Amino acid sequence: MLSYRHSFHAGNFGDVIKHVVLTELLRYATLKGKAITYIDTHAGAGCFDLRSEHASKLNEWEQGVGRLKRGEFPELETYFSVIDEVNPDGGLDFYPGSPIFAQALLRGRDSGKLFELHSRDCETLTETMAGDLRFEVRRFDGFKGLIKQVPPPSSRAVVLIDPPYEVKEDYDTVVQTLADAYRKFPTGTYALWYPVVERSRIDQMVAEIRKSEIRDVRRWELGVKPDGTGGMTAAGMIVLNPPWTLQDKLDPVMTRLAAVLGNDHAGFAACDVIAEE
Ligand SMILES: C[S@@+](CC[C@H](N)C(=O)[O-])C[C@H]1O[C@@H](n2cnc3c(N)ncnc32)[C@H](O)[C@@H]1O
Numbered sequence: 001m002l003s004y005r006h007s008f009h010a011g012n013f014g015d016v017i018k019h020v021v022l023t024e025l026l027r028y029a030t031l032k033g034k035a036i037t038y039i040d041t042h043a044g045a046g047c048f049d050l051r052s053e054h055a056s057k058l059n060e061w062e063q064g065v066g067r068l069k070r071g072e073f074p075e076l077e078t079y080f081s082v083i084d085e086v087n088p089d090g091g092l093d094f095y096p097g098s099p100i101f102a103q104a105l106l107r108g109r110d111s112g113k114l115f116e117l118h119s120r121d122c123e124t125l126t127e128t129m130a131g132d133l134r135f136e137v138r139r140f141d142g143f144k145g146l147i148k149q150v151p152p153p154s155s156r157a158v159v160l161i162d163p164p165y166e167v168k169e170d171y172d173t174v175v176q177t178l179a180d181a182y183r184k185f186p187t188g189t190y191a192l193w194y195p196v197v198e199r200s201r202i203d204q205m206v207a208e209i210r211k212s213e214i215r216d217v218r219r220w221e222l223g224v225k226p227d228g229t230g231g232m233t234a235a236g237m238i239v240l241n242p243p244w245t246l247q248d249k250l251d252p253v254m255t256r257l258a259a260v261l262g263n264d265h266a267g268f269a270a271c272d273v274i275a276e277e
Contacts, residue, residue: 002117002118003166004118004164004166005054005118005121006044006045006048006097006121006164007045007048007049007052007054007055008054008055008057008058008060009058009060010048010050010055010060010061010095010097011048011050011055011060011061011064011065011066011092011095012060012061012063012064012065012232013063013064013222013224013235013261014064014193014195014232014235015061015064015065015095016064016065016068016222016257016261017220017221017222017235017236017237017254017257018098018160018162018193018235018237019079019082019096019098019101020076020079020250020253020257021191021220021237021239021246021250022098022101022102022158022160022191022237023076023078023079023082023101023105024243024246024249024250025158025189025191025239025242025243025246026038026101026102026105026106026158027078027105028243028245028246029156029158029189029243030105030106030107030110034154034155034156035107035109035110035111035154035156036106036110036154036156036157036158037110037111037112037113037149037152037153037154037156037157037158038102038106038110038111038112038113038157038158038159038160039112039113039115039145039146039149039150039152039157039158039159039160040098040099040102040112040113040114040115040142040159040160040162041115041142041143041145041146041159041160041161041162041163041177042115042116042117042142042160042161042162042163042164043097043098043099043114043115043116043125043137043142044097044098044099044116044121044125044162045097045116045120045121045124045125045128046096046097046099046100046124046125046128046129047086047094047095047096047097047100047128048094048095048096048097049093049094050092050093050094050095051093061092061095063224063261063263064261065083065092065095066092067260067261068257068260069260072256072260073253073256073257075249075252075253076253078105079101081104082096082100082101082104082105083095083096085100085104086100098160098162099112099114099125099128099129099135100128102135103129103132103134103135106134108134110134110154111134111135111136111154112134112135112136113135113136113138113145113149114129114135114136114137114138115138115139115140115141115142115145115146116137116138116139116142117139117140117141117142119139122137122139125137142161142163143163143173143174143177146159146161146177146181147177147180147181147184150181150184150185150188151184151185151188152185155187156187156188157185157188157189158188158189158191159181159188159189159190159191160191160193161174161177161178161190161191161192161193162192162193165194165195165197168201171201171204171205172208174192174194174205175205175208175209175212178190178192178209178212178214178240179212179213179214182212182213182214182240183213186215187241188240188241189239189240189241189242189243190239190240190241191237191238191239191240192237192238192239192240193235193236193237194235194236194237194238195232195234195235196221196223196227196232196233196234196235196236197231197232197233198228199227199228202236206219206238206274209238209274209275210274210275214240214275215275215276215277216240216241216242216275216276216277217238217239217240217273217274217275218238218239218242218246218247218271218272218273218274219236219237219238219239219270219271219272219273219274220236220237220239220250220254220269220270220271221234221235221236221237221269221270221271222234222235222236222254222257222258222261222267222268222269223258223262223266223267223268223269223270224258224261224262224263224266224267225262225263225264225266225267226266234268236270238274247271250271251269251271254269254271255269257269
């Protein structure tokens, strides 16, 4: 039974770090000539109406993307330009999901495989991506789908793994899936999003990655309040085979994002190496 709906959370601070990092990964991957495959294991509905009943219930976006002033983040021009594309009348009525960021950044020769298990969200995503022949949407388990897709024919890929973590097994499944995918396709760029609700679960996940054969892993995390103070206090992206430019690009901007998105001056940004090259 799938109860998680991303429409309640779209545009929150967890989405901001996820999509800022994803934008950078896709921007870098599409600088070079050869085709890439984008694989989104948990793609969601595609685009989110911030005025909908779901989004207005918690208005999480107001503490996330709603706090960002474009002029303060000139380095995030690409991220904001994708948000503009879904808000042609200006303002911020809609927030793009990961498939829309990919759609905006992929070139004609690139392709995307999008997995989404929730029937309604998969239907919405299929409608949203209809007509864009670069993308294939499948109602299928994204963990299993990823293993089937790697290595891709293009031999270059950016993979986003973004499960809801509603079932605790997800914390184990993500590491197992990463290790299995890495074994089949060690040169892909993989990004794993995680929420910090209980810090011990993330520490455990990171320890398991360290114990695995996976190499060249970095992590970026954005916190809005101290650990253990209720709900999701931080969110992060663990990136395998990050482009060499990523750290220089992200580190300064993450610190400023943390200052804007943090509550009561408790925001923090962290970057560390989980496994060396
Ligand atoms: C955090 S949301 C994804 C948000 C999306 N990546 C974005 O950035 O816009 C997680 C999604 O995974 C879907 N889901 C849950 N389990 C899944 C599975 N095993 N395979 C594929 N999708 C799944 C949920 O229905 C939900 O839409």
